[in-house]
Amino acid sequence: PELHARIDRGTRTVLVPIGGTEQNGAHMILGKHNRRAALLAERIARQLGDAVVAPVLAYVPEGAIDPPQAHMRWAGTLSIPDAAFEAVLEGAAASLRRHGFTTIVFLGDHGGYRAPLERVAARLDRAWRATSPRCRVLGLPEYYQAADTGFAALLRARGFTAAEIGLHAGLADTALSLALDPALVRSAAMVAGPSDGVRGDPRRASAELGRLGVELIVTQSASAIRAQRDGR
DSSP states (O other): OHHHHHHHTTOOEEEEEEOOBOOBTBTBOTTHHHHHHHHHHHHHHHHHSSEEEOOOBOOBOOSOTTTTOGGGGSTTOBBOOHHHHHHHHHHHHHHHHHTTOSEEEEEEOOGGGHHHHHHHHHHHHHHHHHHOTTOEEEOOHHHHHIIIIIHHHHHHHTTOOHHHHOSBSSHHHHHHHHHHOGGGBOGGGOOOSSBTTBBSOGGGOOHHHHHHHHHHHHHHHHHHHHHHHHTO
8 A cells, every 4th residue: 555655646666676696606695686786776766766666586597507607607596598587577567567657667786687688678668658658668777887887997996906896796796785785795705716606806895995886876877767767
C-alpha cells in the first residue's frame, strides 16, 4: 500500500539496481556489486527526491560456465546467459510500467553485462515511446562511467597509478566498497594482484578515497536521469 500511495501521489521514476555475484579476491564479499548497487541507488533516489528503488538483480552474465571463462574461473561466481538476463530485465520493466512508472532506470554496477543491458533499454525505450512519449527506459551509461573511468581519473589526479587503481578488486573497487559499507571488505586479506582474481592493488584503499567516487556516481547519475527524463 505504501508503494501504491507513492504512485498515486505522482512518483513516476523507479531505479532498478543491477549487481552480480562474483569472486572479488580474498578481501571482498561475493555480493559486493549487489550491496553497492543497492546503496548507490538509494542515494541517487534521495538526490532525485521523487524516485523509488526496486529490488536488486543479483543473477547476471558473468562469463561462460563450461568451459569456465572470466569470473567463472573462481568459486562463488554465478552466471546466467545473456538471453535470460535480457528476459528478466524486460519482465521487470514491463511490470513496473504496468504499475504506473514512466521512467525506468537500469543501474548496472558491473561492466560485463553493459551490452545486453543497453540493448534492452534501447529496445523498450523505442517501443514504448512510440505510444507513450513520456515513457523512458534508461540504460544510464553515466552511472557506470562515473564508477569506472570517472573515479579512476580522480584517483590518478591524486597520484595513484593505473596498475594500483586496477580493473577488478583493486584500489578503486575496494575504496568504493569501504565508503559504502566497510563490512564488505576484509582489510587484512588485501593483496596486490594479479592473484585470486584481483587486478590492481587494494592495499591503500580507504573510505575517504571511496567517498570521492560515491559523490561522483550519485551526482552524475541524478543529473543524467533528470536531463533525459525532463528533456533538459
